[in-house]
Amino acid sequence: MNRLAIYLCVSAMLIVSTGCKNDNGSQPNPNNVVVSIGPSTFTQGVGLVVTFAATVTGATDNSLTWYVNGMAGGDSTTVGSISATGRYRAPNTVPVPATVEVRATSVEDPRASDAVQVTIVSGNGTGLPTMYSTGTNVAEGPIFHGYWADCATPNHILYEGECSLINDCPVDWAYGADFSVTWSGQLFIPYAGDYKFNSHYWVDGIVYIEVNGTVVADLNTTGGGYSKTLTLPGNTWVPVHLSFQPNGGTNNMHFAWTSPGGEWTPIARSYLKP
Numbered sequence: 001m002n003r004l005a006i007y008l009c010v011s012a013m014l015i016v017s018t019g020c021k022n023d024n025g026s027q028p029n030p031n032n033v034v035v036s037i038g039p040s041t042f043t044q045g046v047g048l049v050v051t052f053a054a055t056v057t058g059a060t061d062n063s064l065t066w067y068v069n070g071m072a073g074g075d076s077t078t079v080g081s082i083s084a085t086g087r088y089r090a091p092n093t094v095p096v097p098a099t100v101e102v103r104a105t106s107v108e109d110p111r112a113s114d115a116v117q118v119t120i121v122s123g124n125g126t127g128l129p130t131m132y133s134t135g136t137n138v139a140e141g142p143i144f145h146g147y148w149a150d151c152a153t154p155n156h157i158l159y160e161g162e163c164s165l166i167n168d169c170p171v172d173w174a175y176g177a178d179f180s181v182t183w184s185g186q187l188f189i190p191y192a193g194d195y196k197f198n199s200h201y202w203v204d205g206i207v208y209i210e211v212n213g214t215v216v217a218d219l220n221t222t223g224g225g226y227s228k229t230l231t232l233p234g235n236t237w238v239p240v241h242l243s244f245q246p247n248g249g250t251n252n253m254h255f256a257w258t259s260p261g262g263e264w265t266p267i268a269r270s271y272l273k274p
Contacts, residue, residue, distance in 0.1 A: 033112035045190030052086035125186025125273035191258030192234035198227035204249035212238035221248035
């Protein structure tokens with residue numbers, strides 16, 4: 001399935017008053033309002049984003065109101081949020097029940113409405129085990145992170161221009177020159193499709209990334225990037241291996257992806273496990 005363009009067609013009759021009636025007393029209905037947003041079912045990983053491409057025909061006002069479980073705009077903490085343009089961000093944890101309803105409704109005729117059932121999945125990972133020059137630890141030690149004071153939120157650091165959870169950031173402006181790091185474990189793939197693994201800005205150091213047996217990055221750089229798209233199966237774990245060594249630069253590395261139809265984001269620890 002191509003998840004970059006997602007379409008769902010729903011229709012309803014727009015009743016237009018013309019001052020006359022049919023023999024049965026009903027008003028004539030010369031116009032159809034059709035809303036197109038996505039498939040009837042959809043699977044989305046926790047914390048990931050997808051934009052439902054929407055069109056409206058048969059109406060003079062093409063605007064839509066988006067709902068998640070009946071709430072306009074949704075709820076970012078429980079069922080996920082959705083913008084006026086159909087950009088849906090799943091919650092960071094699986095809701096109960098795990099399937100939520102995303103609905104688009106015509107502003108001109110609220111009767112023109114249908115829904116997509118979105119099932120939220122998570123690998124419930126705890127992060128990758130990490131081996132570096134001083135021993136084995138969970139990937140959340142201060143050796144990996146700098147600029148803690150740049151973010152007011154506790155346990156966050158400045159990561160690629162945004163305040164991100166420390167646990168979600170592999171190596172970002174780490175200090176020091178005499179260390180090396182390796183991460184080995186598994187990566188959860190929430191649904192099948194093309195996943196783009198890429199640097200958003202740059203990496204700085206000796207960087208190696210391998211996903212499901214394919215090399216994604218193999219760099220020795222003081223300011224380079226990487227990009228590799230892999231077609232991966234859904235609802236499964238695949239092996240992942242990463243390593244980092246300083247090379248005299250600023251020590252910057254990240255492990256991130258763009259999910260099918262989604263946006264670039266650091267891979268959260270819930271998608272990673274030993």
